[in-house]
Every structure is written in C-alpha cells, then in structure tokens.
Amino acid sequence: MAYWLFKTEPDVFGLHHLKQKPEQTARWDEVRNYQARNFLRDQVKFGDTVFIYHSQCKPTAIVGLAEVVSAPYPDPSQFDQTSDYFDAKSSTEKPKWFCVDIRFEQEFLHPITLSDIKNAPELSNMVLVKQGRLSVQPVTQSEAKLLLKWTKQAKKPA
DNA sequence: GCCAACGTTGGC
DNA sequence: GCCAACGTTGGC
Numbered sequence: 178m179a180y181w182l183f184k185t186e187p188d189v190f191g192l193h194h195l196k197q198k199p200e201q202t203a204r205w206d207e208v209r210n211y212q213a214r215n216f217l218r219d220q221v222k223f224g225d226t227v228f229i230y231h232s233q234c235k236p237t238a239i240v241g242l243a244e245v246v247s248a249p250y251p252d253p254s255q256f257d258q259t260s261d262y263f264d265a266k267s268s269t270e271k272p273k274w275f276c277v278d279i280r281f282e283q284e285f286l287h288p289i290t291l292s293d294i295k296n297a298p299e300l301s302n303m304v305l306v307k308q309g310r311l312s313v314q315p316v317t318q319s320e321a322k323l324l325l326k327w328t329k330q331a332k333k334p335a
Numbered sequence: 336g337c338c339a340a341c342g343t344t345g346g347c
Numbered sequence: 348g349c350c351a352a353c354g355t356t357g358g359c
Contacts, residue, residue: 184357210342232357291358310341310356 180316181221182228182239182305183279192229192241192284201281206252207262209274213313218249218275220315227279228316228324230305231288238288239324247278285328299323 183205185191195203208214225245231238251272254262267273294300300323304314316324 237358
C-alpha cells in the first residue's frame with residue numbers, strides 16, 4: 178500500500194470540509210497539472226493512504242489522513258462547460274484529467290508543519306521540500322513511518 | 336503583497 | 348523543438 182500527499186487550500190476545501198461530507202467522502206478533482214495527473218491516473222490505488230496538507234495558510238501543515246476509496250477515473254469537471262475546469266480539448270473517449278474519491282480518516286491533534294518537516298534531516302528528500310508546487314505527490318514508506326510516528330506523540334523531536 | 340520557482344504557451 | 352514571455356503556486 179502506498180502513501181501520498183495531497184495539497185489543498187483550507188479556505189477552498191480543507192480537511193474539515195471532507196469530514197462534513199456525506200460518508201465523509203469527496204471527489205478529489207480539478208487537478209490540472211500533468212505531473213500530478215500522471216500520479217493520479219497511473220499510480221494512486223484504491224486503499225492507499227493520503228496525507229492531507231494545507232497550503233496558503235498559517236501554518237502550512239499536514240493536518241490529517243484520508244483513504245483513497247475509488248480507482249482513478251476521468252474528472253467530470255473537464256466535461257462541464259460551466260466549470261472553470263472545463264477543458265475543450267478533452268473528450269470522454271480520451272479524457273485528459275483524472276481524479277479519485279477519498280474518505281476522511283483522521284485529523285491530527287498536532288499537525289505537522291512544513292517547518293517541522295524542513296527541520297528533519299530524514300525528510301530532506303521529501304517531494305514537498307524538493308518540489309514545493311506539486312499538488313499530488315508520493316510519500317515514501319520511511320517518510321510515512323516517521324510522520325505517523327510524530328502524530329502519535331505530543332511533541333516532535335527538535 | 337512580494338517574489339522565487341516552476342509550468343505553460345506560442346512564435347519562429 | 349527551442350526559448351522568451353507570461354501565468355500560477357505557494358512560502359514568507
């Protein structure tokens with residue numbers, strides 16, 4: 178089972194929004210970046226675990242966990258002419274953009290801030306650090322293990 | 336609000 | 348297919 182990090186702006190759609198959805202489940206759509214799309218389409222699997230990261234806020238942090246509860250499928254917003262994410266170059270035969278459904282799993286008592294991550298030598302290779310703008314990114318098993326360990330203790334190592 | 340980093344577009 | 352111009356993301 179793989180781990181991912183999905184980035185979102187809490188003002189637009191944060192973990193608290195996911196938690197309030199029916200079945201605590203929502204479609205993770207409107208991703209319009211090829212690298213992120215490739216992960217979503219080709220590698221994200223039903224049952225994978227997702228770290229939810231809040232960007233554009235204070236402090237930016239991983240705030241909780243979600244679970245992937247669908248296989249990847251074509252993002253309906255690309256076919257919706259009224260959507261900002263409508264893509265005239267896409268077609269149902271050859272969809273360009275993909276999405277998955279995710280279900281709320283856990284909200285961390287102590288969010289893991291970006292500076293926590295940057296301060297940890299073990300996490301210096303995280304995609305979040307190396308490639309700050311990517312909105313869907315893989316998290317390695319060892320990175321995930323450390324992050325999950327931190328969430329189980331009140332205080333992070335300095 | 337600024338700006339660095341990065342992605343996308345389009346002329347050639 | 349290159350690269351300059353432009354647009355967007357996201358930390359600070």
